[in-house]
Amino acid sequence: MDSGNIAWLLISASLVLLMTPGLAFFYGGMSRGKSVLNMMMMSFGAIAVGTLAWVTFGYSISGGGDTINNIIGDPLGDFGMISTVESGDAMSIISAGFGATFAIITVALISGSIADRAKFGSWLVFAFLWVILVYSPVAHWVWGTGTAGEGFDALLGAGGPLFADLPGPYDFAGGTVVHINAGVAGLVLALLLGVRKGFGKEPMRPHNLPFVMLGAALLWFGWFGFNAGSAFAADNWAATAWVNTTVATSLAILGWLLVEKIRDGKATSLGAASGVVAGLVAITPACASVDTWGAIVIGLIAGILSSLAVGLKYKFGYDDSLDVVGVHLVAGLWGTLAIGLVASGAIQDDPGLFYGGGISLLGVQAAAAGVTIVYSAIATLIIGLAIKYTIGFRVSEEVEVSGIDLSEHGETAYEEAK
Amino acid sequence: MDSGNIAWLLISASLVLLMTPGLAFFYGGMSRGKSVLNMMMMSFGAIAVGTLAWVTFGYSISGGGDTINNIIGDPLGDFGMISTVESGDAMSIISAGFGATFAIITVALISGSIADRAKFGSWLVFAFLWVILVYSPVAHWVWGTGTAGEGFDALLGAGGPLFADLPGPYDFAGGTVVHINAGVAGLVLALLLGVRKGFGKEPMRPHNLPFVMLGAALLWFGWFGFNAGSAFAADNWAATAWVNTTVATSLAILGWLLVEKIRDGKATSLGAASGVVAGLVAITPACASVDTWGAIVIGLIAGILSSLAVGLKYKFGYDDSLDVVGVHLVAGLWGTLAIGLVASGAIQDDPGLFYGGGISLLGVQAAAAGVTIVYSAIATLIIGLAIKYTIGFRVSEEVEVSGIDLSEHGETAYEEAK
């Protein structure tokens, strides 16, 4: 046992747990004043039921111990995480905790696409099921078994044509498992629940931009645990991940603001905060694969791409209210694919296309993303439909107009004048 | 010197210091808009005078060095913490700092029971004296000497019948020292200062619920340092404490929301934030004594108990304004006693009643709680009375109505429109 590594994992897990309240502010600030509490409660609720889902079945499914046909871990393999906790092995114990924080933030991310209109109870049920049935299996494929390649091959039939004998896929901290996964699920739920009353007509502007900035700041801070903590050691991988995370995120801010300045004439604070998140998302899978130039390219392009992508929902008419698709799916995809382009080969073995590697790494990255997209879309749809046609998923139009905070939670956020 | 352990203590101390500003937001958001600054200032003031009290006498009293009849540490044993700092021993130095952060948050917790009506100067005097005369001795009994048993035996006469030859008491991170202690002191002060004008009639609703959520989030984040840091090493105890803290807190959220849903029809954000704190409090003494199932039970029941207990003040007519009693005393007691029931015996030696141990551990836990309650009540009352009848403790009714922020601090919290 290396106490330095344990110390880094302990604090990394704490940092990642803080990300979800950070998200509550990022999303909550973007909501309207009459639905900020519901937005925040979806994050806090995700922590509560996400932990329960993880401790009961999720951890076992995602783990690499006894598996069912190598495809998923045995859901009852370590029910209650008891044998891990009683092992007395500090690294195993805190890794189980670290894993919980990833499951939590991933499902919490989805809530942004269904702002202002989901029944709180239904959300809790969704989050519980989604962690077990969607997050945990995908985590198993990518991280549960040595390398992501093995996991996907197991899923698609061992020794299958896709990943065997090819490099990668690489996903250091969760480009596929977390961001593509959550982004796709967000899109599915947005379509399933339908647009909000007034979508595309009424403005629905963010009610508290400093809260959005606060959320972005806490997310960034927590993301150091997310990315550099994914080294599972306080080593040069962690240090590199730290530097790349900072560089890419800074450049994504600049990328997003540049688009705004050119297109709208003004660089906004919402743009800066959004750029922060887009950059963090894009560098997540790649943070230990690239050098500083790679981080610069990934960040800058992430900011540009996502700032353009958030407009798509008005074109296509899906109400992805707080842009889970435009930010997490788009930047997550970009970061995952970018490894195939700009991986330096210095830390991990396989360089990307522009660093002297062939096209195959890019192909593998795309395939991994594709499998995640397909699985996440189908599984999320099934869970969503089951909820919609049993307990119902959406509040009434009247509730939307009068404010979901009041009707779902019996509260209003502010009474500052008294 | 193990740099990994030092690193973990350095960051744990930083995390625990952050808890007090977190508390400022948790409490401040629950206050009315005209008294939020005073509420926050009681926390910031607790940091300032708490540090001074600790550095001068508190650290020496709580310490295990030279003692006065084994009952308390010699108050001038390490006046100014100079000999500790000059020892050059990193673990000793940062442990002294870590101890300061515990003293600070404990006294700050008390302020919730006297919201809107305490003179700021009197509060500072109270906090200074309380850290020295109440917090530090109790810390000595529980943590200052090898085990809590020895400390209490010394207090009650060495070799006394209560603790000698019995297991425990166990208090890993401060169920007795911090939460029961602060909860009792809060009750005493609430009674001493009397109810606010309008208590039980006017609503006095929280003026900013997102601030309450922010406070709860910062408290949780900081609490990782509190609980897992109390291992004084980055080891399996710390890792177990981390996992149990997360599990119990998540379940306490669910417990609190469940009661609300059943009783009031709606699960509130204030309930979720309150559940966070109740869970954190309850798992504090037990975080290294139980396995995951124990954490689930402790958390769930803490949420349920505290959500019911916060209503008691209206029944009994004491104005514990922000529920220091309902949350800290009740959940702190529950967590302390729960060790006697569900301690697994795997990490510490003694299992609880349901894990094959006898009833004696429960008895010892109850006795430790009892001693703390009695001492805290008497000593707090004496300090409180001394202040009340010299410099006065409470502002005038006019100040309460017009707002304590303005009259005590000459400020108003917001002027957002300009």
Next chain:
Amino acid sequence: MDSGNIAWLLISASLVLLMTPGLAFFYGGMSRGKSVLNMMMMSFGAIAVGTLAWVTFGYSISGGGDTINNIIGDPLGDFGMISTVESGDAMSIISAGFGATFAIITVALISGSIADRAKFGSWLVFAFLWVILVYSPVAHWVWGTGTAGEGFDALLGAGGPLFADLPGPYDFAGGTVVHINAGVAGLVLALLLGVRKGFGKEPMRPHNLPFVMLGAALLWFGWFGFNAGSAFAADNWAATAWVNTTVATSLAILGWLLVEKIRDGKATSLGAASGVVAGLVAITPACASVDTWGAIVIGLIAGILSSLAVGLKYKFGYDDSLDVVGVHLVAGLWGTLAIGLVASGAIQDDPGLFYGGGISLLGVQAAAAGVTIVYSAIATLIIGLAIKYTIGFRVSEEVEVSGIDLSEHGETAYEEAK
């Protein structure tokens, strides 16, 4: 490689990065509601362009590798930090990242002096240039070459009369490099841009004091990484820095509140938050040079001095809007000089005047401060003038009146009622 030290540096760098969003809230809360976003954007913008400036040239200039006449590091010495990142040495990599966070917060501090009136684009240009041309050289002189003495001697001609064969100067975490430097630059910019419309007549009170408290709390939390992280190890220096940081800051709160209570009759929350920052600033250079008594003296006097100094701008008529001079320059100077008075000699070699050392340490500290002041003033002025007479630095009076958030960023901060 010591994983405990790496873990501590990883988290320290994360903490220092969080300081800049903390500053955004500290400054943003003090702004008026119509310019809070611009204030926050100056911090977020500083992160974005500060990182870019550091990665490209700043790191190389500040570094101790190849130098130009020993005066500054070769600006292209490690362009892109590539060779550092590819070295695979965890400590070097994370130290480069740690350095970035210092450059960022230093330039962000300056923005407080030009609240409400700087063009955002011009600010970005300024921040980029200032990191490269002012921050990085000064960092080189003080930290880039073994000891600060060597650096300054190189600057002033090797073997010069000032620093050779004398003790010090000492600047553990950045009294000169960060606070004096930023303070002077703030003064220069405030003079260059001129006073705001209504300065000294209209009140311009802080629009959200809880945000100011939040900012102070995040700054303090982050500052543990800043001060204790500057030990570059989880050791007794770090532990001592941690304790001194907490003690001095607590005392500075008391110092500031004391002045307010005596002078204005009321201790304010803005005063407490300001005291936090003044104390943190003053202890920054001295945090590993003094014992607890030294920390008490430095903190208390810092609070008193800065609380008096913030009034100077009304006397002299410069609009240092959020008191960069009164807090950072004054407390930074005090802390730097105080080493010459109360350094204990126990950790570092040279004791101060009151601890049995001679006057020479004080002289050297003053000289180091002096050199920093002169260089920072001149270089900042040149950059500022260049911007003023090319792209312009200040918005129109109409923009100031209607609010810079709207005109520069096209946003308003709040719409809570909807």
Next chain:
Amino acid sequence: MKLVTAIIQPHRVDEVRAALEAAGVKGVTVSEAAGYGRQKGHTEVYRGAEYTVDLVPKTRLEVLVDDADAASVTEAIVSAAQTGKIGDGKVWTVPVDDVARVRTGEHGADAL
């Protein structure tokens, strides 16, 4: 001249404004208000303590019009603001002695 004041549901402001524009009204002053009346408020619960909010948010519109237009403007507001639910609000008219435009100092109908 007349001052027509309307207390309406906040979410009908856009409709009313459109109706006023259609009726040729060039300016309106808007402010926030709250009302008691037949319409019920709601209850909020904080840590088990009930909190009754019986003031319902409303929006106040004020329109200065020529005497001749008062009735038609009132009807325009009533029909645009009507949802048929309790709490739709009131519109009333008071006589005005004089109006001045600050920018020009004009008085009377020219000032509208």
Next chain:
Amino acid sequence: MKLVTAIIQPHRVDEVRAALEAAGVKGVTVSEAAGYGRQKGHTEVYRGAEYTVDLVPKTRLEVLVDDADAASVTEAIVSAAQTGKIGDGKVWTVPVDDVARVRTGEHGADAL
């Protein structure tokens, strides 16, 4: 009909509302205001800079009543709002030409 407008101390709203209900008034419109007058404001100090707040928060109540009730409603408000301290406020009455209820389109006394 008449419109009775009252500017009162914010902390007397509940008492006045009760008095109005007792007087048979069914609806009231409430809004926030601030006043200058004989009552003094207060001073706030931020980093040593004084900031004088001379606007004192007040609450405005508006009640539409039948001509006959104007005087008694005024008295009801005055006595319920009175604390005897400077700054208690004013109550005034203006003539109203017409009132309409938005929900039904009724006019006149029926609309109250």
Next chain:
Amino acid sequence: MKLVTAIIQPHRVDEVRAALEAAGVKGVTVSEAAGYGRQKGHTEVYRGAEYTVDLVPKTRLEVLVDDADAASVTEAIVSAAQTGKIGDGKVWTVPVDDVARVRTGEHGADAL
């Protein structure tokens, strides 16, 4: 008595207040409002979505005066509030039947 109501630019409040004091007016009630009119609003953009704010913030002043003073008070406000730019606002006068001072119960001119 008369009630003079003015809708002005928020940043002219201090000037108007000074002018009113100079004109011997002892009390004023102030509240926030917003207006549509000739003056244009502005556009805000959030993540590429445009958000048009066409309500411009204004401040409402209300002054109760003796009949004889209504015209001079109106002029005092107009000249103090005037900037000459579109959006300077309106000042209007309505007749008042009666005024009461809450503190004393006085009526009429004594109540001012």
